[in-house]
Amino acid sequence: xxxxxxxxxxxxxxxxxxxxxxxxxxxxxxxxxxxxxxxxxxxxxxxxxxxxxxxxxxxxxxxxxxxxxxxxxxxxxxxxxxxxxxxxxxxxxxxxxxxxxxxxxxxxxxxxxxxxxxxxxxxxxxxxxxxxxxxxxxxxxxxxxxxxxxxxxxxxxxxxxxxxxxxxxxxxxxxxxxxxxxxxxxxxxxxxxxxxxxxxxxxxxxxxxxxxxxxxxxxxxxxxxxxxxxxxxxxxxxxxxxxxxxxxxxxxxxxxxxxxxxxxxxxxxxxxxxxxxxxxxxxxxxxxxxxxxxxxxxxxxxxxxxxxxxxxxxxxxxxxxxxxxxxxxxxxxxxxxxxxxxxxxxxxxxxxxxxxxxxx
Amino acid sequence: xxxxxxxxxxxxxxxxxxxxxxxxxxxxxxxxxxxxxxxxxxxxxxxxxxxxxxxxxxxxxxxxxxxxxxxxxxxxxxxxxxxxxxxxxxxxxxxxxxxxxxxxxxxxxxxxxxxxxxxxxxxxxxxxxxxxxxxxxxxxxxxxxxxxxxxxxxxxxxxxxxxxxxxxxxxxxxxxxxxxxxxxxxxxxxxxxxxxxxxxxxxxxxxxxxxxxxxxxxxxxxxxxxxxxxxxxxxxxxxxxxxxxxxxxxxxxxxxx
Numbered sequence: 001x002x003x004x005x006x007x008x009x010x011x012x013x014x015x016x017x018x019x020x021x022x023x024x025x026x027x028x029x030x031x032x033x034x035x036x037x038x039x040x041x042x043x044x045x046x047x048x049x050x051x052x053x054x055x056x057x058x059x060x061x062x063x064x065x066x067x068x069x070x071x072x073x074x075x076x077x078x079x080x081x082x083x084x085x086x087x088x089x090x091x092x093x094x095x096x097x098x099x100x101x102x103x104x105x106x107x108x109x110x111x112x113x114x115x116x117x118x119x120x121x122x123x124x125x126x127x128x129x130x131x132x133x134x135x136x137x138x139x140x141x142x143x144x145x146x147x148x149x150x151x152x153x154x155x156x157x158x159x160x161x162x163x164x165x166x167x168x169x170x171x172x173x174x175x176x177x178x179x180x181x182x183x184x185x186x187x188x189x190x191x192x193x194x195x196x197x198x199x200x201x202x203x204x205x206x207x208x209x210x211x212x213x214x215x216x217x218x219x220x221x222x223x224x225x226x227x228x229x230x231x232x233x234x235x236x237x238x239x240x241x242x243x244x245x246x247x248x249x250x251x252x253x254x255x256x257x258x259x260x261x262x263x264x265x266x267x268x269x270x271x272x273x274x275x276x277x278x279x280x281x282x283x284x285x286x287x288x289x290x291x292x293x294x295x296x297x298x299x300x301x302x303x304x305x306x307x308x309x310x311x312x313x314x315x316x317x318x319x320x321x322x323x324x325x326x327x328x329x330x331x332x333x334x335x336x337x338x339x340x341x342x343x344x345x346x347x348x349x350x351x352x353x354x355x356x357x358x359x360x
Numbered sequence: 361x362x363x364x365x366x367x368x369x370x371x372x373x374x375x376x377x378x379x380x381x382x383x384x385x386x387x388x389x390x391x392x393x394x395x396x397x398x399x400x401x402x403x404x405x406x407x408x409x410x411x412x413x414x415x416x417x418x419x420x421x422x423x424x425x426x427x428x429x430x431x432x433x434x435x436x437x438x439x440x441x442x443x444x445x446x447x448x449x450x451x452x453x454x455x456x457x458x459x460x461x462x463x464x465x466x467x468x469x470x471x472x473x474x475x476x477x478x479x480x481x482x483x484x485x486x487x488x489x490x491x492x493x494x495x496x497x498x499x500x501x502x503x504x505x506x507x508x509x510x511x512x513x514x515x516x517x518x519x520x521x522x523x524x525x526x527x528x529x530x531x532x533x534x535x536x537x538x539x540x541x542x543x544x545x546x547x548x549x550x551x552x553x554x555x556x557x558x559x560x561x562x563x564x565x566x567x568x569x570x571x572x573x574x575x576x577x578x579x580x581x582x583x584x585x586x587x588x589x590x591x592x593x594x595x596x597x598x599x600x601x602x603x604x605x606x607x608x609x610x611x612x613x614x615x616x617x
Contacts, residue, residue, distance in 0.1 A: 019581060019582045019584055019586075020584045020587050020588070021582035022584070022588075037582045037583055037584055038580040038581055039376070039583070040580060041387075043387055119579045120579050121578060121580070121581060122578075122579070124581070124582055127587075138614070141614055142614070156607060156608070156611040158607050169596065171599055171600075171603070192606070193606040193607070193610075335388060335389060337387050337388040338388075347604070347607065349588050350590045350600055350604055351604050351607070351608065352589045352604065355604065355608040356587060358608075358612065358616075359608075359611060359612065359615055359616075
């Protein structure tokens with residue numbers, strides 16, 4: 001916990017004699033998920049809102065709102081999405097501008113909220129592992145650690161795709177593809193900690209699909225009014241690659257009049273932008289792997305993250321792998337939203353006591 | 361044993377959290393495995409008995425069983441204490457809220473009463489003076505008429521002037537007495553309003569404290585009492601230890617330089 005001195009009025013910190021709560025956290029651009037050893041699993045949209053003025057603060061009766069609630073009340077709030085392309089919108093420069101400082105504060109508040117959502121008891125030790133992108137800068141990692149330390153007793157960071165594989169106990173010859181909102185991360189596991197050469201990251205992910213879908217709508221549905229949040233919701237509802245199982249019919253206002261559009265083709269065009277870069281990444285990681293184990297690696301490709309929920313993505317990747325790599329097997333993990341946090345929780349559980357102690 | 365089962369069921373219920381099918385769907389969960397309460401209780405019982413049977417004999421088993429029961433009862437009591445505390449705090453908060461409402465109502469009534477009194481006072485004085493003036497003028501006119509018209513033509517004006525001097529003196533004295541009385545009343549009302557304001561501020565402060573206390577959720581207990589680590593029976597124990605060590609080293613470097 002923090003070392004801030006107690007004022008005489010503050011109650012003494014409770015004895016941490018009740019037990020140990022492990023928390024695994026997946027800090028994502030779009031969603032932040034937590035899994036805890038008390039059975040709690042929660043996810044919150046990575047959005048933070050602060051009341052714009054005194055009037056809205058009085059109306060909302062809160063100093064800060066998160067996730068869907070913040071989104072619903074966004075007209076009265078100054079909104080922040082503190083993570084972009086998988087990392088904090090925070091440069092780490094000494095002379096940060098006001099916007100960067102505000103984003104840093106929003107990130108810290110979001111981490112505290114995620115820990116609060118895991119319903120920790122005051123009399124339990126809290127040990128937390130946070131999955132963060134491999135390319136997060138040192139200052140970025142320090143900011144995450146600083147935010148988490150305010151609410152937990154000891155905290156560690158680990159690579160997100162590694163956490164997914166560890167959670168499923170697939171420690172050798174497996175290739176994890178974690179599709180988030182900001183980035184898609186690929187990581188091959190070979191029984192040791194992945195190194196830089198084992199990991200690839202590119203920014204064709206959920207947000208890029210939203211932008212592509214928005215451009216398709218602009219082209220195919222003249223005059224259709226929408227926000228990027230509405231486009232995102234349409235993608236989550238209808239997103240697919242391959243054969244459409246249903247027509248993507250949506251109603252959008254045109255000059256204030258609700259008008260129905262068929263977005264099936266637009267959806268297909270936007271979603272398939274994911275396939276090429278992913279298969280390119282798989283190709284790169286497989287071809288640079290020990291030749292004896294390349295076949296095994298190709299047949300153990302794990303799809304995780306919110307982006308993996310797109311219908312038909314696994315089949316589309318397998319099809320493209322067949323053309324470029326002669327075949328392969330793609331497995332979508334059971335709970336893509338919690339894959340990272342469940343893995344981080346397992347790492348927290350397996351970490352020896354003295355390691356936690358040394359990082360207090 | 362039936363009591364133990366019920367306690368176990370209560371504990372499972374308290375540790376569980378509610379969610380809806382829609383919310384699960386939003387989180388990407390398509391299928392769920394359902395496990396009934398009785399089945400959970402039976403599984404726990406079987407696991408405990410099997411474990412005791414295989415690892416312990418005779419006295420040891422009884423001692424461990426007693427210790428486990430005692431620990432379970434301790435946990436249940438600790439939970440009951442927390443529940444009691446929570447309910448007491450909630451009651452305190454309700455009382456404080458009622459008090460604040462009552463004080464606000466009293467304060468508003470007092471302020472309205474004061475305003476009314478001040479307005480009534482001003483209106484009464486104006487009406488009273490008008491009435492008195494008319495009565496005096498009428499009486500003087502009657503006296504003058506009875507005197508006839510001969511010796512003193514200016515008598516009426518002089519008499520009125522005389523009478524008005526006297527009356528003004530009387531009025532001043534009466535007004536002073538009345539003002540003193542009104543000031544006492546206003547003072548009283550103002551004191552009561554100040555007292556109510558102080559009391560309201562105090563109660564609001566207390567309410568804020570109680571609300572803050574109530575917001576400290578006691579949380580949900582972890583299933584672990586101690587730090588775990590990799591199990592001895594884990595098939596990948598060696599490999600996992602290496603991985604844990606590497607993660608730790610990277611974090612040590614990051615956090616402690």
